[in-house]
Amino acid sequence: MEVKNTSILKNDPTKKKVEYKNFPMVPRVVFGNGSFDQLGTILMAKRKNSEAPFIFLVDDVFEGKELPYRIPTMFNDRIVFISADEEPKTNQVDVLVQKIRDDFSEIPSGIVGIGGGTIMDLAKAVSIMMNNEGSSYEYQGWDLVKKPSIYHVGIPTISGTGAEVSRTTVLLGPERKLGINSDYTTFDQVVLDPDLTKGVSKEQWFYTGMDCFIHCVESLNGTYLNAFSQSYGEKAYELCKEVFLDGLGETESRDKLMMASWHGGMSIAYSQVGVAHAMSYGLSYLLGVKHGIGNCLVFQYLEEFYPEGVALFKIMQEKHQIELPKGICANLSEDEFETMISVAMGMEPLWENALGKEWRKTITPAKLKSIYEKI
C-alpha cells in the first residue's frame, strides 16, 4: 500500500461540462406483505420526546376500517383523515400546517402519509412547511425550499403514482398546478406493503396503474432518456404489462404493481414525463379532474406521439372493461380552452422531453385544442 501526497492539476476550465442531477433517493425502504406492522418500531427511533407527536395523514376511505387501529399511535400522536376525492391544494397544506402549529407546543416528530398520491403529496408538503415560512404556493417550482423538512414517511395504499419515490409534491395552487421540487421533498422512509392495496376499486386500480404505465411510455420515449432512467422505466413497463395483461394471481399482481410504481417513479425522477402529463395538468387545473383519470383521458388520443403505448393502453382498457367518461370538454368556453392550453403549454420541460428543443414547431394552441375537444 502506497500513501502519497499528490499535487494536482485541476479540471480544464475550458472543457464543456454537462450537469447531471444529484438525485436524492429514499434512504430507507421496507417491502413486504404485513410490513406495515413494523411502523411502530421504525417511528420509535425517531420520536423526539413525548410532546412532539407523529401526525398521521390517512386517506378517509380507511375511516371505520381496520387500518387505523393498526397505526402505532403513542402519547399525543394524531390521526387526521383526509379525503382524496380532490387533488391536493396549497391552501389545504397551509390549513393543515396551521392546525398542527396551533394544537401542539412542539414541532412534530414527523409526518406519516398513508394513502394514494394525494395523501403522499400532502404528507411531503406538510413536512416541508413545518420548517419553512409563508404559504406552500411560494415554494411551487424548483429548489425554492430553504430549510430541511421534518422527518416524513410515505406508505402508499394505491400503486402507480410513484409519489413514494419522487422529489416533488404536486399541488394545485392559486396560480398553477405545479410541484414543490426539492431535495427536502423526498420521503425519509417508505413502507411498501402491497396488502394495503387490497380494497382499491377496479377503476381506481386501473387509473392509478395507468399513471405508472404512462410515466414509463413518456420517459422511455423522451429525449431526456439515459441508461439510468431507461433501466427503471423498462422494468416498470414490463411489470405493468404483466399486471394488466398476463392475468397474475391477486397477491403477485399487487406485489408487482407496487414495484412498478416504485421503478416508474425512479424512471421519471431521472428523466421527465411528457405529452400526457402536460395536457393532463391542464385538465386538472381547470376542471379538477384527478390525475390518474386525467392522464387516461388524454393518453387515449396520443397515438401520434406514443403509438405503441396507446395501442397497449387500449388493449388493457378493454381487457379490464374500463369505460372512460366522455364529453368532459364538450361545453367549455373559448376562455376555458385557453386557460387549459396555457397551463399545458407552460410545462416546458415536459414538452422538451417529449419532442426536443423544437417542440413549439409541433405543439400549437390549435393542436392542443383539437385534442382536448375529443375528451
Place this chain on the structure above:
Amino acid sequence: MEVKNTSILKNDPTKKKVEYKNFPMVPRVVFGNGSFDQLGTILMAKRKNSEAPFIFLVDDVFEGKELPYRIPTMFNDRIVFISADEEPKTNQVDVLVQKIRDDFSEIPSGIVGIGGGTIMDLAKAVSIMMNNEGSSYEYQGWDLVKKPSIYHVGIPTISGTGAEVSRTTVLLGPERKLGINSDYTTFDQVVLDPDLTKGVSKEQWFYTGMDCFIHCVESLNGTYLNAFSQSYGEKAYELCKEVFLDGLGETESRDKLMMASWHGGMSIAYSQVGVAHAMSYGLSYLLGVKHGIGNCLVFQYLEEFYPEGVALFKIMQEKHQIELPKGICANLSEDEFETMISVAMGMEPLWENALGKEWRKTITPAKLKSIYEKI
C-alpha cells in the same frame, strides 16, 4: 377535511409477525458520462473545515493516468493509491485508519473510494472505523457497528460487484472472509460515471460483470426471493444478457453494465446470494482468489443448482473467448480442502437461500469437495 383524535386498539400481540429488512438505500446518486467532474461541487458542501481533509482511496491502476488529475483535492486532502490485486483485508483497513489518525489532527470530512469492489469495500470500512474503536475484524458480522461512519462516497470504475449499493463491506479477516453488514456501511453518495470503466481489461470486465450475473441467478433462484428483489434481479439479468450477448456499442454497453451492477446489488441486498458465492468465499479465504474470478471458477460447475444460468454463462464465456484457469485445487492437501469447505459451509444464510432450511440434506463436505476438485 376532518381532524380527529382517535383512541387506538393496538396490534393484536398474538398475531404472528414477519420481520422485513428496513433497507438503507444510497441517499444520493448521480448518473452520467462525465458526471465524475461534479465531485468537487458535491464534496464542497460536505467539507467540515480546512483541517478536515477528504481522503481519496484510488485503485493504483490509475496512478500516472489522467484520472488522479481530475480529483478535486483542496487544502490538505490526500490521494492514496491502493493495489486491488488482492482482496481487501481487515488489517489493511486498520493500517489505513491508523495512518489517517496519525497524519491529521481532525477526523476527515469524508472518504472517497474510486475503483472496483476492493476499493469500494475499503472506503466503506475505513469510513466506519474512523468513528469506531478497535480493529475492523471485530465488526465482521451483522449489525455490530455502534457509531455512524463518517461521510463516504463510492465511485465505481469497474461494473458488477454491486458494492456501490450494498450495506456490507466484505473483508478477509484473521478468522474469516465476512462482511461488516450494517446500516452505516452504505455509501452516503454514489457517482455513476460509465466513462470511468473505459480502460478495464477484457478479462476483468468479464469476471466482474459475471459477478453481477451470478448475483442475479442466485437471487432469482433463491428461497428468499420477493417481488422487490425479483424486479431488480430480473432487470439486472436482462441487462447482463444485453451486454454480454447482444453486441451493443461500447458506450451503451458500459452504461448498461453499470446499471446492471446497481440493480443486481439492490436485488441481493433485499434477498441473498447462493451456492457460487458460498463456495467462492472458501476459495478466496484459502487461496486469495479474487472474488470475480472465484465466482466464475465455481459457477461453471453448478449446473445442478442453476442449469439455465450456467448454460448462459458458458455461451457468454465462449463468445468473449475467456479462458478460465485450471487446476487451482489440484495440489491441495486434505487439511486445505477441509478449511475451504468449512468456510463455505459456514455461510449458512447463503445455503438456506439457495436450498431452503433443509440445505444440509443436499450439501455435505463430500459434495463440496467433489466440486472443488474440478476447479
